[in-house]
Amino acid sequence: MKRLVVVGTGPRLYREFMLRRIGERYDVHLVIGRPAEWETPYVRGVSVVPGMTADGIVAAVRDVVARGAADGAADGAADGAADSAADGAIDGAIKSAIDGAIDGAVDGVMTWAEDHVVGTALAAAAVGLPGPGPDAARACRDKHLTRSLLAAHGVPQPQSELVADVAEARAVAEKFGYPVVVKPRAGVASQAVALVRDGEELADHFASAHRLPAAGLRSPDRSVMIEEYLTGPEIAVDSVVRDGLVLPVFVSHKEMGYAPYFEETGHWTRGDDPLLGDPAITRFLAQVHTAIGYATGATHAELKLTDEGPKLIEINGRLGGDLLSYLCDSASGVDPGLALAAVSCGDAPDLTRTRALCAGIRFAYPPWHETRVEEIAFDESALPPEAGLAVPLVRPGEVVLLPHKDLMEGRVAFATAAAATRAELSAALDRALAALRCTWSPT
Structure with missing residues (x-):
């Protein structure tokens, strides 16, 4: 059984089914910001990292890998020496609660938690395990950086500019032409994203977007984006990526409401969605991932299907939320969590569809x-x-x-x-x- 470090879990209601499935096939060590609760039956070990900072995650993963490598090399005969060596490497703020012995090398590290995408990528790189790469993970978290990289590679997307104040926002909106989209640079779950139709609405919604924390950004003073509004159907494609090869797993279709906000009131997916095999979409996804340099892991890419072809709205460096992975399994028999676990360990994922x-x-x-x-x-x-x-x-x-x-x-x-x-x-x-x-x- 391969050994896998899972960083963060998220709400039990939305993520327990994936952790349970992974725990049935992998020896799981969990890195989490609190003592394990509902996760306990599905994991063998837990490292508690208060605050779940990127540095803390890296140190915890280093510790788990060091313990596993030492125990495996000694074949269980030098547990005390290995523990001492690993304990010296771990930051004092981290409390490690190892519920079960680590009896071999760690094969992979993964996360499906948005807040821990960068920390997990840094940890994977630090211990030489497959991962997206820290720069690619940062590009997925920073929407302006995504836009910059895509523009440099000529990947189709809406016009977008980063602005610091309302005056700049109005100038960009007039250049693009109303309506425009106001978007926080590092927001999640569509919070403070709005479609605005004139300068008065723009000023009101700019303030909301600007209030959102811009943690992790290198220039948090410029934290709001003004973007061209694209027409056409919007879809999301969840993929797993292995050594740069993008493997689409499922397409989800959004139901939207509460305009001018982009509230996702529902989603649906088809086990045999023809868009999964659409050459224009598969080529486009390959372009996007190449542009941001994404190597290994999972992504959730939101696209508009315009008259000019697909254009990227945004890409996230993790699986989609709102039980999308559960819906994929229900529709097709493919478990995206297991697919992510496989590529995180360097293996080919099983994407065999058993339902339609x-x-x-x-x-x-x-x-x-x-x-x-x-x-x-x-x-x-x-x-x-x-x-x-x-x-x-x-x-x-x-x-x-x-x-x-x-x-x-x-x-x-x-x-x-x-x-x-x-x-x-x-x-x-x-x-x-x-x-x-x-x-x-x-x-």
Whole structure:
């Protein structure tokens, strides 16, 4: 069994199924910022890194690799000496809680957590394991750096400029022509991203984008981007990359709402999506990854399919969120988490498709801008047979806000389903959310 270091986990609801699958096939050591909780059954060892800084992650991974190499070389006979050597290399701020003995060399290190993409890439490079490369990881985190690298390689994308204040933003918007997109340079989950149609809206949304922390950026004073708005369908392609070879795993299609914000109200995917084999898209993805120098790992690339061909909206150096990997498995039988684990250990991933279904997720939102939840639950008897998960995301007594310029966390529940066709899937998701029983009031 190969030994794999997993950095970070994320919310249990969205990531447990992947860690469980990986734990069945790999000897997993977890690097995390707190003592393990729900993760414990799926891992053999845990290193706790308070704050989960990049330096702390690198030191923890070095320690795990040193212990594994020493124990493997000594064949278990020199545990005490190996522990002493490794302990001298680890930073004093790191508390290592090794739940099981490391009995051989580490084969790979990976993450699916956005906040730890750079730290994990640095750690992989430091110990000589496969990874995206630190510069590529930084390019995925810094949207302006992504744009700069793509422009240098002639990769199609929207016009984009980095601005420092509202005056610069207005000048760029007038040059591009309204509407334009206001986007934080290092934001996640579409927070503070908005479509604006005139200078007054631009000033309002610029302030929201500028307020977001710009941690990790080399020039955080210039933290807002103004971009050309592209028309056409938007898709996301999750891929695994092995030694620079891009292997698309699945395509997800977005359902959007709450304009002028880009709130993702749902997603769906097909196990046999023809876009997976579209030569224009596969060539484009290869161009994008070459431009940023991405070597090994997983990416989530968001594309607009314009009349001029695909153009990159953004690329993230990890698998997509919102249970997209779960939907891929439901629709095709391919587990993206296992595919990432394989390439992280230098192996070819198993992308064999055993199903050709449509699978999707849809989120529920409150009826008022500010809503107090009194009761919330799904009526299981009303769920359609195609339904999979049906989960409330809030508890009675909580106050929930609809998406607005400073908040993108208005979801109160979600349901998933799988069906033979897109139409059947949409109908099943409609019925599943109709089974949500809520008592709430405006505040």
